[in-house]
Amino acid sequence: MDLSLDASTLTFQAEVRSWLATHVRPLSSMDTAAGFEEHRSWERQLASERLSVVSWPAAFGGRDASLLQWLVFEEEYHASGAPGRVSQNGIFLLAPTLFAHGTDEQRARILPSMARADVVWAQAWSEPEAGSDLASLRSTAVRCDGGWLLRGQKTWSSRAAFADRAFGLFRTGPGERHRGLTYLLFDLRAPGVTVRPIAQLDGEPGFAEVFLDDVFVPDHDVVGEVGDGWRVAMSTAGNERGLTLRSPGRFTAAASRLVELYRKNPDPALRDRVVDAWIGAQAYRLHTFGALAAPLSGPAASVTKVFWSELDVAIHETALDLLGEVAPGWRDGWLFSLSGPIYAGTNEIQRNVIAERLLGLPR
Amino acid sequence: MDLSLDASTLTFQAEVRSWLATHVRPLSSMDTAAGFEEHRSWERQLASERLSVVSWPAAFGGRDASLLQWLVFEEEYHASGAPGRVSQNGIFLLAPTLFAHGTDEQRARILPSMARADVVWAQAWSEPEAGSDLASLRSTAVRCDGGWLLRGQKTWSSRAAFADRAFGLFRTGPGERHRGLTYLLFDLRAPGVTVRPIAQLDGEPGFAEVFLDDVFVPDHDVVGEVGDGWRVAMSTAGNERGLTLRSPGRFTAAASRLVELYRKNPDPALRDRVVDAWIGAQAYRLHTFGALAAPLSGPAASVTKVFWSELDVAIHETALDLLGEVAPGWRDGWLFSLSGPIYAGTNEIQRNVIAERLLGLPR
Amino acid sequence: MMFTLSSEQTDFAAVLHDFLRAGKTDLASLGVDEVTDPVDLVVVFEEVGHHAVAGPLIESLAVVPALMGGVAAGAAAGATHSVAFPPLVPHAVEADRYFLIDGDTLHEATPTAELESVDPSRRLVDLSPGPIVATDVPAARAFDLGVLTCSAQLLGLGRAMLELTTTHAKTRAQFGKPIGQFQAVKHHLANVLIGLELARPLVFGAAVTMNSRDVSAAKVATSDAAWQAARIALQVHGAIGYTAEHELGRFLLQTRALRTAWGSPSMHRARVLEAL
Amino acid sequence: MMFTLSSEQTDFAAVLHDFLRAGKTDLASLGVDEVTDPVDLVVVFEEVGHHAVAGPLIESLAVVPALMGGVAAGAAAGATHSVAFPPLVPHAVEADRYFLIDGDTLHEATPTAELESVDPSRRLVDLSPGPIVATDVPAARAFDLGVLTCSAQLLGLGRAMLELTTTHAKTRAQFGKPIGQFQAVKHHLANVLIGLELARPLVFGAAVTMNSRDVSAAKVATSDAAWQAARIALQVHGAIGYTAEHELGRFLLQTRALRTAWGSPSMHRARVLEAL
Structure with a gap:
């Protein structure tokens, strides 16, 4: 057993520490329109140093850093008092799913813009009657020409008040509970989407309800196999x-x-x-x-x-x-x-x- | 609202405090044969001052004290460092049941000897397969001439290693779970009773298993109605x-x-x-x-x-x-x-x- | 000994409950501003907490009247008062008129800066002392009345959150049954009930004796029981309880603020130990 | 960085487990008395705890060897040693030969009085110092090794009690189903697992750094996690666990004794804070 850091990790740590020491600044709450854009700028600045997604492949904006280096980055990041990450849901929830179940086309299209915070992602899992019991969700995706039409309601959708796109599970088949679900990506500004921000205890809209009324999702925004959404979502x-x-x-x-x-x-x-x-x-x-x-x-x-x-x-x-x-x-x-x-x-x-x-x- | 003690309670408190101050002495553990008899003597001494069951009617050895006075007695008793009560199961579990459901004959026969610790009572509720789920108990009492014959096994029977008699529930009827149970008293030294003391964490037999093999209980030791034992036991x-x-x-x-x-x-x-x-x-x-x-x-x-x-x-x-x-x-x-x-x-x-x-x- | 409320007191609590539930606020119309007996004050403040009424009520109804005694406060009818007892109560809740205690001397005071409480409904101010209003005021008793009524308010807040959460657990279904059927939820709520049920007699006991030890014990127990009620209420409600749209938040935030108001639990535990 | 056990270490743990499970006691036959590396000592003592082995093993295998260094202890093979570090370790566990530390000086010692531990399987003695054996001994490191191996032992005890209780919950039925199906029992055991799972890396981390702060943190966390395991084990077993006939009692009583042995949790928390 050994807890020491190797030379390249120490070098990386020193670089990160020094960069953060000169760049970290206080930002407004990310749950306000203005604060959200401040955070987007901050993440772009991180991305320009390839510090927004250090463990990703260089091709998508990362540094191919080891998990240890990622942990070291995180320690430095939080110790410096750097702001919360508005891209967090995309980077930590959607991206691992795309690495595991996405297509090369999806990774190439989605990950770089996520790394630069050009596209900020919200999660859309829960529904009013499906909280702890997520498998009881009811929102549907109905087959249409070239894709799917989403109908239903999602809630407690973190960041959705100001984000660009969202990912979630929808019923596409006849199965019950965990069966017949599909993992889909959709645009929060697409026709048919209504976002109702919900104020949290602090008074700011950290999450939102998302009403979906025949929202079109093209086939290339299905992640994994149709009907296999539960496994795709749960594996990460x-x-x-x-x-x-x-x-x-x-x-x-x-x-x-x-x-x-x-x-x-x-x-x-x-x-x-x-x-x-x-x-x-x-x-x-x-x-x-x-x-x-x-x-x-x-x-x-x-x-x-x-x-x-x-x-x-x-x-x-x-x-x-x-x-x-x-x-x-x-x-x-x-x-x-x-x-x-x-x-x-x-x-x-x-x-x-x-x-x-x-x-x-x-x- | 008022927390003050009335004059007669204050007088009673002073009497109890003074008596305990001069009489309390350390005793051996009541979970040894010798300690058990030391405790019995101590309780007899309490009884001789009518301090063993202060809230009971004078006819049974008490003082007709109010509940408040009983609480005051208990405060004084514990504050003085007086020993634990070997008669506790009888006084606090069986006696209230007799007051509520017993016959005059039972009260007259059982309570005075309990107050004097001439008869020390053990409880016999649990069975190996009926712990938290007491209603699943299986020991039976079968009708015989002039009474009942007990068969089965009781366990975690506090004080049973050295006590004289015991009380418990037995199946007398065809009903399931809470139905068809009867509340019975039996002699721990009667033919057919085998007591196996069980050592507790401290190594001393604070409880015992009680094996019952056609143990005779006369009709006058049924408490309440036959078949009504669950209600009789639970009401107190x-x-x-x-x-x-x-x-x-x-x-x-x-x-x-x-x-x-x-x-x-x-x-x-x-x-x-x-x-x-x-x-x-x-x-x-x-x-x-x-x-x-x-x-x-x-x-x-x-x-x-x-x-x-x-x-x-x-x-x-x-x-x-x-x-x-x-x-x-x-x-x-x-x-x-x-x-x-x-x-x-x-x-x-x-x-x-x-x-x-x-x-x-x-x- | 008779350690239960009289029927007049339980009736008064019921009247207050209906009054506050109807959204009315003019407590003086019920004669609440004339209540001085500590037990009666506990009855009032348990209902104040039960409805999460905001504002300087502890100060206006219990503490300042005790400090002023027979002396008229000189404020217009219906005006609110507030008071600080530095260092234990360093700030005052926003009100129409301010006082400040220095030893046994009561000063007028003026607000200097606004401060942010963890509960946004509590607006706090720093005070600067002004002219002396009275000397030799019963500061210690007035402080204890503040602690006592704060404890009563916490008790009422806790009870309200238990009621809200019990109702929610009976109606919200997940996995095909009401969540109140899950043993984890049952045990959470049982723990809340136990905490509140055993804190309650400490509050009334303190009102009877009005000694510092008992008042502090009541504050410690109600702070812990009410905050436990708040945490479990939030946990059982889940995300809905975390929204500003749901009424739970108002109760939860007020509970968190009152937990350390009128002396922290730690300070009150120290006071209990000193008195033992 | 490689913060996992080597395959040699996990194999060694498995060998120890089988050896102790078979009721064997001569640990020296496995070469355990030659183990000096702190991580290896943790591997050994986790298994010692896992089987609730009694006796002065911490002292004989970890602490006294560190104090004596290369110097032969002069005791017969297989003899047990014990040592006190007053005031933190005021008593010694009964052994064949005794030592006493005064600053950095190591004394022979003789037992003066027997003392009763909460765990009757731990026979404790008071010591009176005798002749000096060595000066400038590494007392601080030896003490920390005592704390570290005690932590490892607590971890093993906790794990054993979790295993016992999980098995019991799967087999004991009440109300027509295994009690492990009740959510209250599930959550009890989940809490035990969480406590042990997060205490474990602290023990190995302390073995790697061997600094006082980390050693104390490990002791605090294992004391709490193992004692939580004991309490819940007893609660889930019910009356059967309260009998001297059931093996749980041995684990529970040893855990309670080790919780405050080699420095109380409070003393170790103070040491952590000082070092921060």
Whole structure:
């Protein structure tokens, strides 16, 4: 066992650290029209240095960086206080699916514009009656000349208020639940699309409802086989729950901020919660290093999803308990942390998955 | 609202406090043969002052004390460090059932000897395949001349290793689950009874298996109607879960000991756990005062059962965390506390009851 | 000993409940501004919390009246008051007139800067002390009344969130059944009920004794029980509860703010320990 | 970077597992007494915990060898050693030969009084210092090795209890189905798995860096994760787990003792914070 970084990773780390130190600047919330465009500019700037998708092949705008280097990038990114990624849903949810199930044509067409944030993607999974029970979704895609017509309603669609395109599952066949679903991409500005932004607890539209009324999707925007959408979506769902969407760097950075906050506002009764936050972030970081050699299975990703989402809440609640109700610099992160145990499959569903699929308890 | 004690309760409190101060002495564990008899003597001594069952009618050995006075007695009893009650199962589980469902003959015959600890009672509810799911019990009582013959096996029978008699439910009719059960009393030394003591974590036989092979029970030892045993047992089951078996005095005394321990071994990181233990005991005490006017229903007793059992674990674990692995004066109480969330209906079952019967969530 | 509410008190709670549920706000029309008994104040503030009423009610109805005693506040009828007790209560909730406590001296005060609370419905201000209004005021008791009524409000907030969530769990279906049928949801809600049920007698007990130890214990328990109610309410509601369109958010944010208002749980635990 | 065990290490763990499962105890026959690399020691002690092996193994196999370095301990082959580091490790586990650390000085020691641990299988003694054996010993590193191997042992204990409980939940039926089908039981066991799964890399990470901060973090996390495993194991087993006849008790009691052995969680949290 060995935790040391090789020379090329150290060089890469130094480059990233130095570039971020001179370029990171505070941006407005990405859940406002103006802030969204600020974030798009920031991501273009990252892309111009080939820092927006470091682990992708160079052909699509990346650097062919190793997973370790990607983790190092993420640690540096979050430690520098750099802004949240408006392209996150595309990069961490859609792109892995395209790498695994897309065609060469799709990858060539979709990935470079995603890397440059020319096209920002929203996810469109949930429906009003299909939340935890995603397989009960009802929106349909009906065959038409040269493609499909989408009908129905999606909700809790992150970024959809201002994004360009979206990806989701639709019923194309007669099967029930997991059967007869197809993974489709669509344009949020296409005729027939109505986007209704939904204000979150902070008052800003971090997600939206998307109403679809005969929205045309050309055949080349079907990902994977028609009718095979559940498998296509789930094969990379671990990416949302596990490694990629919430890289350890986010939590090691937040835990370090919490330790600094504690030093300025020491309260011995809260000491253990501060230390446990740091230990938890470190545990997740090391766990991720361990997963570099053997990537996590879907159920194993459920373990980390529960862990990081509860860690994030604990970090931010401890900060609020130290500061009281006036908590500048922590409020937005705190509100966001509260959504962690809910999105990407509630922690209740994840615990079922862990018990049934990792421990083999009966369904 | 008013929390003051009336003059007669204050007088009673002073009497009890003074008597205990001069009479309490340490006894050996009641889960040894010798300790059991020491406890029996202690309870006889209590009975001789009419302090063993203060809330019972004088005719049965009590003082007709009010519930408030009983609570005051319990506070004084536990605060004085007086020993656990070997007669507890009889006094707090069987006696309320006899008061509610017994005959005058049964009360006159059974209660005075219980009050004097001349007869010590064990409970015999669970069976190997009927733990949380008590209604699946299989032991039978078959009609015979002048009474019933018991067959089957009971387990986790507290005090049965050394007690005199026992009470439990047996199948007497053709019904399934809750139907066709009868509440019966039997002699642990009757022909056909085999008691196999079971060592607990501390190595001592706090409970036993009881094998029954045609054990005769006369008709006058049927409590309530034949076939009505489930209702008879459950109508006073709240006594085990709620008010009587675990009076608040036990926890206020333990929490006060914990506060003293903390003063001698202060560790600011554990301060909140110490304070929360004290607050929790106080909450349970006040909650019980509130219940004096309107006794708790069965499901409401589930609320307090979960609360006091988890409070007890928290108090003792905090003491162990303060002291380390050498914890004189705390180890036995700690081991006992660990059984709290299990016995008298596991806390998982209690939470189901709370959700379904108090909140009305669907079964 | 009689540790239950009188029928007058339960009736008054029911009247307040109906009044607030109907969207009315003029509590003075019910005589609430004349309530001074701590137990009665708890009855009032549990309903204030139950409906997530915003504004400087703790200050206007409980704390400032206790500080002013018989002395008329000199404010127009219906005007709101607010007060800070630095360092424990460093800021004041926005109101028509401000006071500031320094030891046992009551000052007029003027707002200097606005501050952002975690609950946007609570507008906070920093205060600068002005002329002395009174000396030798019962500052300690007034502070404890603030803590007590804040505890009562938290209790009401928690109860409201439990009600909202229980209703949601009975009606929202996933996997072909109401989510309230899942044992995980049942146990979540049972835990909320247990927390609130055992915090409640501490609040009324503190109102009876009005000693600092009991008042602090009530604040600790209600802060934890109500915040647990909020977290579980959000978890059981899922994404819908995370929207500004759903009423849960109002309760949740107010609970989080009141959890550390009128002294943090940590400060109150310290006060309990000192008194033991 | 390669943060996984080598195939030699996983093979060694499997050999140890089979050896201990077969009830054998002479670990020296496997060459365990020659293991000095911290990662290898973690591999050994995770299996020691996994089988709840009792006795002064941490002391004999990890701590005393580190203190003695190349110097032969002078004890007969197979003899056990024990050592105290007052005040953090005030007592020693019963052994054939005793040492006591005072600063960087290693003393022989003699047992003075027996003490009762919460785990009756751990016989503890008070020590009185005797002649000096060596000065300038690497006391800090030896202490950290004690903490590290104790953490590994807790991890193994936790894993064993999770395995026992999972098996029980699959086979024990109540209400007509295996109790492992109840969501409350599922979530209990999922929480145990999560705790252990995330504590594990901290132990191996500490073995790689061998700095005090990381060693303490590992001890904190394994103490909590293993004790959570014990509590839930008992709860899911119910009364049967509370008997001396069932093997769970041995694991549970050892876990509780090791939780505060080699420094309490509180002391280790303080050490982590100091190092940040």
